[in-house]
Amino acid sequence: xxxxxxxxxxxxxxxxxxxxxxxxxxxxxxxxxxxxxxxxxxxxxxxxxxxxxxxxxxxxxxxxxxxxxxxxxxxxxxxxxxxxxxxxxxxxxxxxxxxxxxxxxxxxxxxxxxxxxxxxxxxxxxxxxxxxxxxxxxxxxxxxxxxxxxxxxxxxxxxxxxxxxxxxxxxxxxxxxxxxxxxxxxxxxxxxxxxxxxxxxxxxxx
Numbered sequence: 001x002x003x004x005x006x007x008x009x010x011x012x013x014x015x016x017x018x019x020x021x022x023x024x025x026x027x028x029x030x031x032x033x034x035x036x037x038x039x040x041x042x043x044x045x046x047x048x049x050x051x052x053x054x055x056x057x058x059x060x061x062x063x064x065x066x067x068x069x070x071x072x073x074x075x076x077x078x079x080x081x082x083x084x085x086x087x088x089x090x091x092x093x094x095x096x097x098x099x100x101x102x103x104x105x106x107x108x109x110x111x112x113x114x115x116x117x118x119x120x121x122x123x124x125x126x127x128x129x130x131x132x133x134x135x136x137x138x139x140x141x142x143x144x145x146x147x148x149x150x151x152x153x154x155x156x157x158x159x160x161x162x163x164x165x166x167x168x169x170x171x172x173x174x175x176x177x178x179x180x181x182x183x184x185x186x187x188x189x190x191x192x193x194x195x196x197x198x199x200x201x202x203x204x205x206x
Contacts, residue, residue, distance in 0.1 A: 010022070021039060021041050045132070047074060051134075122142070129150055148175050149177055155184035161184050
């Protein structure tokens with residue numbers, strides 16, 4: 001399994017068999033950076049443009065697109081490549097040898113409009129597991145005390161998500177984490193360095 005990070009909270013997972021799953025590659029990733037980048041499937045955590053962007057979805061052109069109800073309703077008459085599938089909190093999908101379970105996370109008090117669903121998810125592929133916290137501001141979603149993951153993707157940017165200290169405290173609640181990849185720090189880049197200072201020596205981080 002190969003995991004590639006894009007801007008903000010975007011990632012591309014490629015399995016050993018070559019199946020490619022994109023998630024949350026939004027408007028913070030320049031379109032020219034996606035030249036030649038395609039995906040077999042794409043999932044989106046929530047409706048905000050840094051996670052859900054029609055231009056980036058069209059560029060990646062996934063054959064299967066997994067969205068919540070709010071994202072689907074926002075599309076209106078817009079035509080996107082591939083088949084659109086609705087996913088819900090508590091739901092799961094199996095595609096291309098990858099399994100994904102969806103849970104709701106709390107985006108906090110600073111967003112302008114409350115969200116009906118704001119996904120985090122756990123992805124399993126090639127015998128490895130990824131925990132994606134999405135835009136988590138308050139500790140929420142599934143209980144991680146007994147969770148063993150190879151990768152934990154945690155936001156550290158503050159205001160709309162965990163800050164460095166909150167992300168570090170949350171990470172310590174997992175049973176085991178192989179590696180932490182910090183995300184959602186572009187607006188305040190120094191929060192990544194603050195998180196690394198806290199986590200180095202305790203976790204493998206980047």
